[in-house]
Amino acid sequence: MNKQIKKVLPFIAVAGAVVMLVCALVSTDARAPLLVESVESHQAAEAILARLQALEPGSLQDGAFRQALAEADEAPNVAYTWLFAPDGRVLQGNLAVSPGSTAAGMATNETQRLLASLAPGAMDEEQRLLLLAASAMQAEGEHNDVFRHQVAELRGSDGTLIGLVGLTYDANPGAGAPPAVYILSVLAGLAALAFYWLSLPLWVWLDARERGERAWVWAVFVLLGNLVALLAYILTRVPRPTPAGAAF
Numbered sequence: 001m002n003k004q005i006k007k008v009l010p011f012i013a014v015a016g017a018v019v020m021l022v023c024a025l026v027s028t029d030a031r032a033p034l035l036v037e038s039v040e041s042h043q044a045a046e047a048i049l050a051r052l053q054a055l056e057p058g059s060l061q062d063g064a065f066r067q068a069l070a071e072a073d074e075a076p077n078v079a080y081t082w083l084f085a086p087d088g089r090v091l092q093g094n095l096a097v098s099p100g101s102t103a104a105g106m107a108t109n110e111t112q113r114l115l116a117s118l119a120p121g122a123m124d125e126e127q128r129l130l131l132l133a134a135s136a137m138q139a140e141g142e143h144n145d146v147f148r149h150q151v152a153e154l155r156g157s158d159g160t161l162i163g164l165v166g167l168t169y170d171a172n173p174g175a176g177a178p179p180a181v182y183i184l185s186v187l188a189g190l191a192a193l194a195f196y197w198l199s200l201p202l203w204v205w206l207d208a209r210e211r212g213e214r215a216w217v218w219a220v221f222v223l224l225g226n227l228v229a230l231l232a233y234i235l236t237r238v239p240r241p242t243p244a245g246a247a248f
Contacts, residue, residue: 006206013199013203016199017196020189026181026185034146036172041170044076048072049167052152058156060083060154072167080168081165082165083164085163086163089102107131110135115128126153146170149169198223202219204221208233
């Protein structure tokens with residue numbers, strides 16, 4: 001019985017891998033409409049930022065500004081509102097923001113390398129802050145592919161920069177919920193992943209038992225390391241005690 005199961009397991013692994021690939025392609029295609037930013041969503045975010053800028057608050061603690069920022073946070077399709085101090089400190093953002101966070105610290109490595117490669121004077125401090133803030137917003141957050149980001153300067157009535165305000169919002173809320181084919185393909189892909197992933201250590205466990213090796217040790221090793229660990233096992237396993245049995 002064990003030998004029959006062992007013969008079937010490689011086919012299960014291959015079938016699982018193929019089904020995973022097909023499901024990934026189907027789910028990607030089904031989810032594509034959610035990732036295209038709509039004109040309405042972009043314009044709505046621009047309008048919110050314009051209203052906040054028009055207040056020309058004297059400081060980031062201004063009562064009217066704070067009230068408007070709270071209303072923006074509750075606006076339809078807005079996921080997060082962001083607030084940056086002129087020195088780059090992140091005063092408000094998503095759940096990834098912790099006390100002491102800065103735009104420079106949250107920005108992507110690519111942005112950091114870009115800034116480091118610029119010639120001195122190519123960008124002033126305000127432009128640099130805008131770039132770092134935009135990068136920090138884009139770098140953080142779950143499901144960031146269905147979100148878009150906008151950031152704008154906040155200036156007082158005298159034109160002094162008092163900070164930056166940003167929005168993270170749904171790219172295309174009009175697309176609605178993911179279609180059923182997307183949900184089904186994701187579930188089928190996860191099931192295929194489980195069959196693929198578990199069939200490898202099970203095959204190793206059966207094969208190692210036949211060879212008198214430490215079956216559980218090798219099985220756990222392959223469970224954690226998957227294909228790389230499987231190749232390591234095949235290359236280092238001891239010969240069978242008898243010529244009977246089929247090879248992988």
